[in-house]
Amino acid sequence: MAGPVLEMRSIVKTFPGVKALSDVTLTVRQGEVHAICGENGAGKSTLMKVLSGVHPHGSYEGEILFEGEECHFKDIRASEQRGIVIIHQELALSPYLSLAENIFLGNEHAKGGFIDWRETLRHATELLRRVGLDDHPETRVTDIGVGKQQLVEIAKALSKKVKLLILDEPTAALNDEDSGKLLDLILELKKQGITSIIISHKLNEIRKVADSVTIIRDGRSIETLDVKAPETTEDRIISGMVGRDLDHRFPERTPHEAEVGAAPALEIRDWTVLHPIDHQRKVVDGVSINVRRGEIVGIAGLMGAGRTELAMSVFGRSYGRYAGGTVLKDGTEIRTKSVAEAVKNGIAYVTEDRKHYGLNLIDTINRNISLTALAKVAKRGVVDEHEERQVAERYRKTMNIKAPTVFEPVGKLSGGNQQKVVLSKWIFAGPDVLILDEPTRGIDVGAKYEIYTVIDKLAAEGKAVVFISSELPELLGMCDRIYTMAAGRLTGEFPRAEATQESLMRQMTKDKEVTR
Amino acid sequence: MSTDVTAKSPAPAPPGGTGSASGGGLLQLMLDGMRRNMRQYGMLIALGLIVAFFAILTDGDLLLPRNVSNLVLQNSYILILAIGMMLVIVAGHIDLSVGSLTAFVGAFAAVLTVQHDVSWPVALVLCLVAGAVAGAAQGFFIAYLGIPSFIVTLAGMLVFRGVTEILLEGQTLGPFPDGLQKMGNGFLPETGPETNYHNITLLLGFAMIAFVVIQEMRDRGRQKEFALDVAPRNIFLLKLVAISAALLTVTMLLASYKGAPIILLVLGALVVGYGYLMRNSVFGRHIYAIGGNLPAAKLSGVKDKKVTFLVFVNMGVLAALAGLAIAARLNAASPKAGLSYELEAIASAFIGGASMSGGVGTVLGAIIGGLVLGVLNNGMNLLSVGTDWQQVIKGLALLAAVGFDVWNKRKVGS
Numbered sequence: 001m002a003g004p005v006l007e008m009r010s011i012v013k014t015f016p017g018v019k020a021l022s023d024v025t026l027t028v029r030q031g032e033v034h035a036i037c038g039e040n041g042a043g044k045s046t047l048m049k050v051l052s053g054v055h056p057h058g059s060y061e062g063e064i065l066f067e068g069e070e071c072h073f074k075d076i077r078a079s080e081q082r083g084i085v086i087i088h089q090e091l092a093l094s095p096y097l098s099l100a101e102n103i104f105l106g107n108e109h110a111k112g113g114f115i116d117w118r119e120t121l122r123h124a125t126e127l128l129r130r131v132g133l134d135d136h137p138e139t140r141v142t143d144i145g146v147g148k149q150q151l152v153e154i155a156k157a158l159s160k161k162v163k164l165l166i167l168d169e170p171t172a173a174l175n176d177e178d179s180g181k182l183l184d185l186i187l188e189l190k191k192q193g194i195t196s197i198i199i200s201h202k203l204n205e206i207r208k209v210a211d212s213v214t215i216i217r218d219g220r221s222i223e224t225l226d227v228k229a230p231e232t233t234e235d236r237i238i239s240g241m242v243g244r245d246l247d248h249r250f251p252e253r254t255p256h257e258a259e260v261g262a263a264p265a266l267e268i269r270d271w272t273v274l275h276p277i278d279h280q281r282k283v284v285d286g287v288s289i290n291v292r293r294g295e296i297v298g299i300a301g302l303m304g305a306g307r308t309e310l311a312m313s314v315f316g317r318s319y320g321r322y323a324g325g326t327v328l329k330d331g332t333e334i335r336t337k338s339v340a341e342a343v344k345n346g347i348a349y350v351t352e353d354r355k356h357y358g359l360n361l362i363d364t365i366n367r368n369i370s371l372t373a374l375a376k377v378a379k380r381g382v383v384d385e386h387e388e389r390q391v392a393e394r395y396r397k398t399m400n401i402k403a404p405t406v407f408e409p410v411g412k413l414s415g416g417n418q419q420k421v422v423l424s425k426w427i428f429a430g431p432d433v434l435i436l437d438e439p440t441r442g443i444d445v446g447a448k449y450e451i452y453t454v455i456d457k458l459a460a461e462g463k464a465v466v467f468i469s470s471e472l473p474e475l476l477g478m479c480d481r482i483y484t485m486a487a488g489r490l491t492g493e494f495p496r497a498e499a500t501q502e503s504l505m506r507q508m509t510k511d512k513e514v515t516r
Numbered sequence: 517m518s519t520d521v522t523a524k525s526p527a528p529a530p531p532g533g534t535g536s537a538s539g540g541g542l543l544q545l546m547l548d549g550m551r552r553n554m555r556q557y558g559m560l561i562a563l564g565l566i567v568a569f570f571a572i573l574t575d576g577d578l579l580l581p582r583n584v585s586n587l588v589l590q591n592s593y594i595l596i597l598a599i600g601m602m603l604v605i606v607a608g609h610i611d612l613s614v615g616s617l618t619a620f621v622g623a624f625a626a627v628l629t630v631q632h633d634v635s636w637p638v639a640l641v642l643c644l645v646a647g648a649v650a651g652a653a654q655g656f657f658i659a660y661l662g663i664p665s666f667i668v669t670l671a672g673m674l675v676f677r678g679v680t681e682i683l684l685e686g687q688t689l690g691p692f693p694d695g696l697q698k699m700g701n702g703f704l705p706e707t708g709p710e711t712n713y714h715n716i717t718l719l720l721g722f723a724m725i726a727f728v729v730i731q732e733m734r735d736r737g738r739q740k741e742f743a744l745d746v747a748p749r750n751i752f753l754l755k756l757v758a759i760s761a762a763l764l765t766v767t768m769l770l771a772s773y774k775g776a777p778i779i780l781l782v783l784g785a786l787v788v789g790y791g792y793l794m795r796n797s798v799f800g801r802h803i804y805a806i807g808g809n810l811p812a813a814k815l816s817g818v819k820d821k822k823v824t825f826l827v828f829v830n831m832g833v834l835a836a837l838a839g840l841a842i843a844a845r846l847n848a849a850s851p852k853a854g855l856s857y858e859l860e861a862i863a864s865a866f867i868g869g870a871s872m873s874g875g876v877g878t879v880l881g882a883i884i885g886g887l888v889l890g891v892l893n894n895g896m897n898l899l900s901v902g903t904d905w906q907q908v909i910k911g912l913a914l915l916a917a918v919g920f921d922v923w924n925k926r927k928v929g930s
Contacts, residue, residue, distance in 0.1 A: 338817075360813070360875065374802075378798050386735075425816070
C-alpha cells in the first residue's frame with residue numbers, strides 16, 4: 001500500500017464551553033477509502049470541518065499534512081484548491097439552476113465574465129458520465145431525485161480536480177438502490193486514484209467500500225482498524241464505538257415492574273410514515289411500541305433511524321405523510337391528527353430541537369411555559385397574568401431554572417435552562433404520556449443530572465415516559481425497557497437487565513436484514 | 517435571533533432584584549426598568565423631544581388646544597390602521613391593501629347613504645361587515661392557501677382601489693348624513709354650567725384617571741395575593757402620578773377648546789381594548805406565538821391558520837372603521853382617499869418597535885410610532901415645510917428609529 005496522503009495530528013477544537021475534539025489523529029493512505037465512524041456527537045463532522053477549512057487555521061490546535069506539506073486553510077476555497085472537497089450531509093445545490101450550472105458554480109467556464117456555454121455543457125456531460133448519470137446537463141436540480149443529486153455533488157467535486165473526497169453520511173437520505181449506486185461509484189473513483197473519506201455508521205457499508213476505519217469517540221480518535229483483516233468484525237468496531245463505562249451520572253432508580261393485564265398508557269401499532277417530499281421513501285416503517293404508566297421506555301437509534309419522525313408523526317402528524325398505523329391510549333384507539341387532539345388526549349412531545357420547535361426565543365419564560373395550556377390560567381379567553389406568573393415562578397423554583405425573573409427572554413438562557421423551560425411547559429400541560437426527544441442534547445453534565453431527576457420523578461408520579469436518545473449510557477441508566485430502531489424499522493427490544501451498549505449498538509447499526 | 521423585550525407592554529415592571537431596593541436605589545430601579553423596556557421608553561422619550569422641539573420652534577403653537585384637537589382628528593385614522601397593522605406584523609405578515617380598503621369602504625358608504633338613502637347606522641354596520649368580508653377573503657388566501665401576505669395584499673391593494681373607482685365612476689361623492697359626519701369631525705356634546713372648559717370632557721377625563729388609578733391599585737393587590745414580588749411603593753406612586761398627569765394635561769387641553777373629539781373616544785377604546793387583547797387574551801398570546809416561532813407554536817397546539825385568518829379579518833374591520841372616519845372627515849368619498857396610508861400604518865408599527873420577522877410589538881408602541889409621525893407632520897405643517905421635505909424627514913425618522921433599535925440590540929448582544 002502507498003504512503004499517507006493525509007495526516008491530521010493531535011487536533012483539538014474547542015467551542016465556547018464545549019471541547020468538540022480533544023485529541024484526534026487521523027492518517028489516510030493514498031488511494032484508499034477510509035471510513036470514520038462513531039456515535040452521534042462524537043466529533044466526526046467537526047473533524048471534517050477542520051480538515052476542509054470551514055473551521056479555519058488558527059481556530060484549532062494541531063497540524064494537518066496533505067501530500068506531505070503542512071496546510072493552513074483559511075476557508076473552503078483554500079482546501080478545494082488543494083484538491084480536498086467535502087460533500088455535506090445537507091446537499092449544497094441550488095435547486096433552480098441546471099446541473100451544469102451547479103457543477104461549475106463559483107468555478108465557471110467563462111470568457112471575460114461571460115459564460116462559455118458550449119464548453120460548460122460539453123464538460124458537464126463528460127463529468128456526469130463519469131458519475132454514471134445520463135441526464136441532460138440543462139435539467140434543473142429540483143427535477144431529479146435526491147440520489148442523483150448526490151451524484152451531481154460528486155461530479156461537481158470532480159470538476160474541481162478532487163484528490164481527496166470527503167462524504168459526510170452520504171447514504172443517510174438515500175434508498176437502497178441509490179445507496180448501492182453511490183457506493184459502487186466510490187469504488188470506481190478509487191480505481192481512478194481518488195482517495196475518499198466516508199463518514200458512516202452503517203457497518204455493512206463500511207465493510208463494502210472501506211479499506212480502513214478510524215473510530216472516534218467523545219472527541220478522541222480511539223483506533224484505526226484494517227477493515228479487510230479477518231479480526232475486524234462488526235463486534236470489534238461496535239465495542240470501539242461504545243467502549244466506555246457507566247458511572248454515577250444517573251439518579252438511583254428502582255426499575256418499574258410492568259403490571260400484568262393493564263393496558264399500556266400508550267401503544268403505537270404498525271406506524272408508517274412517508275418522507276414529506278419523496279413519497280416513495282418510508283421514513284418510519286411499520287413500527288409498534290408501547291409504554292406503561294410509571295415506565296420509562298427508551299428508543300435508541302442513530303441519525304436517520306426515524307425516531308424523531310415517528311414521534312412527531314404520532315404527535316399530530318407533525319412530520320411527513322401518514323401512511324398507516326393506530327395509536328391506543330389505555331387500550332382505546334385515539335385520534336392524534338392534530339397537535340391539539342394529541343395534547344387533549346394527554347400526550348406531550350418535547351422536541352429535540354428546542355430552538356426551532358420548542359420555544360419562542362424572543363418571548364419570556366412565563367409566556368413560554370403557559371403557551372400549551374393557556375386555558376389553565378385563563379378565564380373565558382382572558383389570561384390571568386398574575387396566576388400565570390405564579391405558575392412560572394413555581395416552575396422556576398422546582399425545576400431550578402436559573403434566571404433573575406420569569407420575565408427574562410428565553411433566548412438569553414443557557415441550553416440547560418432552556419431545556420428546563422421546555423420541560424416545564426409540557427409538564428404544565430399535564431400529560432399522561434411524555435415523549436422526550438433527546439432531552440439532554442447540548443447541555444452540560446450538571447444540568448443533565450437535573451433533567452434525569454425530573455424524568456425519574458415524572459415516572460414515579462405514574463406518567464408514561466418515552467425517552468429518545470442517541471446516548472446509550474443515558475438510556476441504560478434511565479430506562480426500564482429499550483427499543484432499537486434503524487433505517488425506519490424497529491430492530492430490537494431489550495428489558496433493562498439484558499441491554500448492554502454492545503447489544504444495542506448491534507441492533508442500531510443493522511441496516512436492512514431486519515429481525516423483529 | 518433578536519431578544520427584544522418590547523413583546524410585553526410596559527408591565528407593572530417587576531424590578532430585577534427586589535428587596536434590596538427600598539428608598540435609596542429609586543433612580544437605579546427606574547433605570548433598570550427603562551433598560552428592560554428600552555425600545556418603548558426610547559420612543560416615548562423621542563416623542564417627547566419631538567413635541568418639545570416643535571413646540572419651541574412654533575412658539576407654542578403646536579400645543580395650542582385647537583392644534584392638539586386637530587392633531588387628533590388628522591391622525592386618528594392612521595392610528596386605527598396602525599393598531600390593526602401591529603397585529604398583522606406581530607403575526608409575521610404584512611398588509612398593503614389597507615389604504616385602498618379605506619377608500620373602498622368610504623365609497624361604499626357614500627353609495628349607500630348618498631345614492632340609496634340608507635340610514636347611517638345601517639350603513640355603518642354594512643361598511644364594517646364589508647371590511648370584514650374583504651379581510652376574510654385575503655385572510656383565506658394567506659392562511660389556508662399559503663400564499664404570501666405580501667402578494668395577496670398587493671393584489672388587494674390594486675383590486676380595492678380599482679373597485680373604488682368603479683363605484684365612484686372617478687368622481688367624489690358626498691355629502692354624508694349628519695350622523696356619519698360627526699364620526700369624523702364631531703365633538704362630545706356640552707351641557708352644564710358655564711365654566712371656561714368643556715364640562716363633559718373634564719368629567720370624562722377625571723373619570724378615566726380615577727379608573728386607571730383604581731385599576732392599577734387592584735392589580736397591585738392581586739399581585740400581592742399571589743405572593744408575587746411587587747414594585748416598591750414609591751415607584752408605584754411615581755408611576756400613578758406620571759400617568760395621571762399625562763391624562764390630565766390632554767384632558768385640559770381638549771376641554772379648553774371644543775372638547776373631546778368623538779373619534780378620540782373611539783380610538784381610546786380601541787387602544788385599551790386591543791392592548792388588553794394582545795396582552796391578556798389567549799388569542800393575543802397565540803398571535804405572538806405564531807409570529808415568534810411558527811413551528812414551535814404549531815407543536816404547542818396553536819391553531820395557526822385560524823389565528824392568521826382572524827388577524828386579517830380584524831384588519832379588514834379596522835380598515836373599514838378608518839375608511840368611514842376619513843370619508844366622514846372629508847364629508848365625501850374620493851377615489852384617491854387613503855392613498856399610501858398603508859405605508860404610514862406600517863411605518864408607525866415599525867417606529868413603535870415591531871420586528872420585521874414577527875413576534876414583537878405592542879399596540880401602545882404602534883400608537884407612539886403613529887404619534888411620532890403625526891407630530892412630525894403637524895409640526896412641519898405649522899412651520900410651512902413643504903411636503904417634499906416632509907417626506908424626506910419622515911423617511912429618515914423611520915430609518916433612524918429602526919436603526920437605533922438594531923444598533924441597541926447588537927450592543928446588548930442577542
